[in-house]
Amino acid sequence: MAASSLSLSWASTTISNKLNVPHLNEAHQPTSLSTTNTLNCIRGATIFEESHHNRRALLLGFGALTATLFPSTSVLAQEKPKNYEAFVDLEDGYSYYYPADWREFEFLAHDSAFKDRYMQLHNVRVRFIPTDKKDIHDLGSMEQVITDLVTKVYSSPNQEATIMNIEERSEDGKNYCTVEFRMVSRNFAVDSFATIAIANGRYYTMIVVANDRRWKKYRNQLKVIADSFKVMDI
Template structure:
């Protein structure tokens, strides 16, 4: 596994139009529509609908299948202590989440788990169709992520702060993970988001926590972000 990182903490604020203008005509950023993700970030409190029977079945099937998965496929490493593996063999992805979190429904997402008491401390995954084959097909990593955070993931009234960008490659699949903060007039939330492309799908996994708790739980949440894998279906 190869990985690289870029610190963004000192980067100047860039308006959306300026971000787009940094790309040459040969490297135009082509991002899928993420309106579903943007809307889901606005109101977490209204999205819980109870347990999801399909997810429960998938979780059980995934756990039973772990013993037969080869090291080079879905979960190449042993699940960390105090984490639970979630494997969706039908949709081609896996990740781990803290074992004391519980499942919940998050609008426009395929799977989601959250802290039992802190609703903003959660992980969720969504995917949409794409004609791209790899995240590198989207354009330069820094430009793509700047555009994604400022134009799509952030609401119009939110201030953005991109803190770090990392790239890793596992079993021929490339992943971009970036840490960023979104500040609204009444609250501030920090996220890890990991992007990957496989199976004609653009996968997005996001792990979040209230900014006041981020420093304490950051490393725990980073395990979740770095565990995300996609595989062929």
């Protein structure tokens, strides 16, 4: 797909409307959790900090045991790239690789997140919301779905978004779509990969972000993360 600059005022139908959930902007995190009836992935602060943190510690601490007990898990069935670690969430049904020197952190409304210890803008985050769709193609045209995702979810009003490329893949009966895009505002610019998938009655989104000035150097490293994202039946 050729690169195209997208006005933020364009597009009449949002991805949130397709999924019957309220709009969430990545740059402006929600201050109220009143919509948790439709956003089951957004936990209360206390619950998130306690149960989520404890479960993540178990997931990370028993990674080797998980690899032994569940060798068929998609990300573990592959040879792990050098200098990457595998994150596998068997409870929520997804997995991915992240750079071995990155550290876990909490990001509001996201189920998991890791960031570079030195360049904290470099990070990966995964979230999911309920959906009655069975596959990403049930959402409609991938070009429209991705356009809505980039311009209505990941962009803030003061940013201009440019979609650089869209790729689709199918693996183990699951379909994925990954978009590369840039967001530019007056003072800074960031580049990202976002990968979407649907499974288990959930619409999963992963975003991998980096500062625009460092994108060329780290793009291939970050693409490994985006391409490694898998969903599994739970």
